[in-house]
Amino acid sequence: MSLPARKKYAGDTRRLLLAFDIGTTFSGISYSILDPGSVPEIRPVTRFPSQEQVGGDSKIPTVIYYDSDGKVCAIGADTLKDGIEADAEDFGWSKARWFKLHLRPKPVAPTFFSRIVRSQENQELPPLPLKKTVVEVFGDYMKYLHSCSKEYIEETHGSMLWASLKDNIMYVLTHPNGWGGPQQAQMRQAAVKAGLIPDTDPGRSRVTFVTEGEASLHFCLTNGLAIDPTSKSGVLIVDAGGGTIDLTAYSKLPDNSYEEIAIPQCHFQGAAYVSIRAEKYFKTLLAGSRFSQDVESLVTRFDRNTKHVFRREDEPLHIQFTSHRERDQALNIRGGRLTIPGRDVATFFEPSVTCIVDAIKKQKSSAHMPITSVFLVGGFSASPWLYNQVRERVEALGMTVSRPDTHVNKAVSNGAVSFYLDSAVTSRVARLTYGIEVYVNYNSTDYEHIKRGHRVSVHSTEGIPIITGAFSSILPKNTRVKSDREFRRTFETTATHRVGLRSHEVDILSYRGSSANPEWIDDDTDLYPAVCTVKANTSSLTPRVRTSPRGLKYYEISYDVVLLFGLTELKAQIAYKENGVERRGPAEVVFVE
Numbered sequence: 001m002s003l004p005a006r007k008k009y010a011g012d013t014r015r016l017l018l019a020f021d022i023g024t025t026f027s028g029i030s031y032s033i034l035d036p037g038s039v040p041e042i043r044p045v046t047r048f049p050s051q052e053q054v055g056g057d058s059k060i061p062t063v064i065y066y067d068s069d070g071k072v073c074a075i076g077a078d079t080l081k082d083g084i085e086a087d088a089e090d091f092g093w094s095k096a097r098w099f100k101l102h103l104r105p106k107p108v109a110p111t112f113f114s115r116i117v118r119s120q121e122n123q124e125l126p127p128l129p130l131k132k133t134v135v136e137v138f139g140d141y142m143k144y145l146h147s148c149s150k151e152y153i154e155e156t157h158g159s160m161l162w163a164s165l166k167d168n169i170m171y172v173l174t175h176p177n178g179w180g181g182p183q184q185a186q187m188r189q190a191a192v193k194a195g196l197i198p199d200t201d202p203g204r205s206r207v208t209f210v211t212e213g214e215a216s217l218h219f220c221l222t223n224g225l226a227i228d229p230t231s232k233s234g235v236l237i238v239d240a241g242g243g244t245i246d247l248t249a250y251s252k253l254p255d256n257s258y259e260e261i262a263i264p265q266c267h268f269q270g271a272a273y274v275s276i277r278a279e280k281y282f283k284t285l286l287a288g289s290r291f292s293q294d295v296e297s298l299v300t301r302f303d304r305n306t307k308h309v310f311r312r313e314d315e316p317l318h319i320q321f322t323s324h325r326e327r328d329q330a331l332n333i334r335g336g337r338l339t340i341p342g343r344d345v346a347t348f349f350e351p352s353v354t355c356i357v358d359a360i361k362k363q364k365s366s367a368h369m370p371i372t373s374v375f376l377v378g379g380f381s382a383s384p385w386l387y388n389q390v391r392e393r394v395e396a397l398g399m400t401v402s403r404p405d406t407h408v409n410k411a412v413s414n415g416a417v418s419f420y421l422d423s424a425v426t427s428r429v430a431r432l433t434y435g436i437e438v439y440v441n442y443n444s445t446d447y448e449h450i451k452r453g454h455r456v457s458v459h460s461t462e463g464i465p466i467i468t469g470a471f472s473s474i475l476p477k478n479t480r481v482k483s484d485r486e487f488r489r490t491f492e493t494t495a496t497h498r499v500g501l502r503s504h505e506v507d508i509l510s511y512r513g514s515s516a517n518p519e520w521i522d523d524d525t526d527l528y529p530a531v532c533t534v535k536a537n538t539s540s541l542t543p544r545v546r547t548s549p550r551g552l553k554y555y556e557i558s559y560d561v562v563l564l565f566g567l568t569e570l571k572a573q574i575a576y577k578e579n580g581v582e583r584r585g586p587a588e589v590v591f592v593e
Contacts, residue, residue: 003418003422005039006039007039008037008039009034011034011036012036014035014164015034015168015169016031016033016034016162016166016168016169017031017040017420019031019414019416019417020142020145020171020172020173020413021215021413023100023241024062024242024244024270024272025061025097025241025242025270026242026379027060027076027145028059028060029044029045029145029148029149029152030042030044030413030414030416031043031417032421033157033161042418046152049076049077050076050081059379061080061097062076062097062099062141062242063075063096063097064137065088065093065096066093066094066129066132067091067094068094070131073088073091074087074093075141076144085296085297094129094130096126096129096137098126099126099128099134099138101243102125102128102134103186104176104183105183135186135189135190135193136190138186139189139191140194142194146194146196150166169196170208172420173207173208173209173210174413174416175187175209175210175211175212176241176243177211177264177266178244178246178264178266180431181532181569181570187209188204188207209569210416210420211248211264212246213239213248214425215411215412216237216239216378216415217237217248217258217424219377219411219418220237220411221258221418221422222414222415224404227250227258233369233370233372234251234261234371235251235371235375236248236373236375236399238356238359238376238381238390239377240352240379240380241270241378241379242379243268244267244269244270245266245268245356245380246265246266247264247267247359248264249261249264249367253427257427258427259425259427259428260425261369261371262363262367263429263430263477265359265363269351270378270380273351273352274348277347277351278298278299278302278307278348279295281340282298283295286298289328289331291322291326291331297321297322298338305319306345307348307383309384310346310383313343313346314343317340318337318339319340320335321337345385349389353386353389356390357390357394360390360399364397373401373402374399374401375402376390376402376403377403378411378412425483426483427483428565430475430477430480431477432510432511433473433475434487434531435473435474435509436471436489436509436561437472437528438470438472439469440470448519448520449467452520452522455467455468455469455522460496461494461495463548463549463552464548469520470521471520471521474487474561476516481565484564485564486562488560488562489560489561490558491506491558491559492556495555496552496555498543501543501555502537502539504535504557505534505535507534508530508531508534508570508572510529510530512528512529513527531591534561534563534590536585537585540583540585542557543555558576558577559575561574561587562575562584562587572587573585573586
């Protein structure tokens with residue numbers, strides 16, 4: 001183990017920690033029983049209802065069948081039963097698969113071309129069942145994972161233990177590197193719908209989030225990955241999953257903690273996209289033939305079996321998909337089995353392989369220190385073809401590539417528990433530049449002000465000429481952020497009446513362009529999307545009475561918005577002075593979906 005010895009649990013009461021890794025194609029659960037004074041252990045759930053095979057590498061499909069009324073008919077391991085597809089067809093069930101990808105962030109500043117690409121991506125994804133939102137589907141699946149956890153823990157540790165802990169459970173939910181506050185808010189909402197937590201502040205605080213990249217690092221560290229803090233080089237964790245490829249680079253600090261050394265990446269080129277390309281191939285191949293209706297069956301068998309055994313481009317692969325009496329020599333179908341040239345199968349993988357290699361190159365070039373080794377984890381990394389292709393191309397760049405010899409399908413859920421217990425990462429890299437829109441006093445000698453002369457207005461209370469639309473940065477992109485470091489800005493707001501200062505809210509914007517010092521939002525408004533709104537109760541602040549140049553009285557307050565970006569969730573506070581002493585109050589963060 002490359003982490004320092006885990007400390008004893010310091011809590012006062014026994015608690016249960018559950019980690020849910022809801023993957024695009026498969027999901028996993030890990031847990032830890034937190035006993036005061038005892039060193040916590042990480043345990044995976046290895047048995048699920050209706051699962052035929054059990055063991056350390058067990059995983060369950062992220063699939064749900066609904067009837068026409070929106071009721072769950074089969075879910076998770078139940079969807080692997082023989083004949084489930086026939087039942088779905090006979091009873092008119094709808095299938096929810098790859099639903100996780102419907103939660104992904106929306107693109108920013110779309111061009112005409114990117115809108116077309118986005119439209120094509122949405123067409124590729126299986127649609128959600130009618131009348132179901134992604135939050136509702138997530139909630140149904142979380143409810144199922146919770147019931148699986150209950151059954152496993154009761155069988156393993158006794159029903160009395162579960163009964164004593166069921167109302168005191170902490171949850172860790174994983175998500176791709178590219179997700180943030182809006183996705184976390186929806187996942188927490190799903191946890192409420194699932195009945196995991198009450199819809200209260202204490203209830204919502206029982207849900208914690210971790211990126212799949214950071215969870216993967218913790219998994220690797222608890223499974224023997226060693227990073228030398230004196231080597232002045234870093235390691236890159238590549239989590240190749242069903243939907244996304246997540247890349248995160250780390251180095252070890254002298255205090256045995258870890259820091260990110262490059263902005264993490266997230267790409268939608270996981271194993272599911274190999275199946276999407278295979279489906280297009282099958283549709284084209286069988287179009288106009290009597291086998292055109294068998295494409296879904298072919299994709300299912302390719303996805304479950306063929307994809308995972310592909311090793312060589314010069315060897316054909318065979319998929320049994322229909323009656324042994326069926327044959328069509330022109331389509332390479334004999335005995336109900338389709339034969340596909342290995343070189344064609346390689347084309348299904350190639351965009352994913354290229355994506356991973358290009359992303360590794362980008363991490364290597366942008367990291368704060370050299371990256372000498374790459375660790376490949378996640379279910380997709382178990383593919384021999386993917387692993388060998390990535391290793392061959394990356395080792396040519398002077399980096400070593402390896403993967404854990406333990407069960408890669410438990411990497412994220414086990415790592416999520418370790419994240420909660422060990423908190424190895426203490427410094428992260430800001431993904432974007434964050435700030436707010438402000439106004440500035442008009443300066444008739446400043447060129448940037450002069451060209452915005454048409455936007456000059458008179459301040460409503462102070463009566464002076466101002467220009468709105470300036471950008472004030474709070475956290476620049478690529479900044480190393482310690483987990484306890486605060487970023488704050490002082491704000492002044494005015495009103496003609498005291499009542500107008502009892503509360504205040506400010507939109508936190510993220511700048512997504514290439515400028516190192518963005519100043520004006522109107523240079524490209526699409527590059528400054530709002531991330532969230534911070535709402536603060538300022539009723540306890542004593543306003544100052546001011547007089548404008550026109551002799552009108554108005555009121556003014558000053559306060560700081562304090563943001564914490566170093567954790568896995570954005571948190572905010574409001575700080576103000578009261579009789580010379582700083583006071584703080586909570587600030588509500590409402591994310592833009």
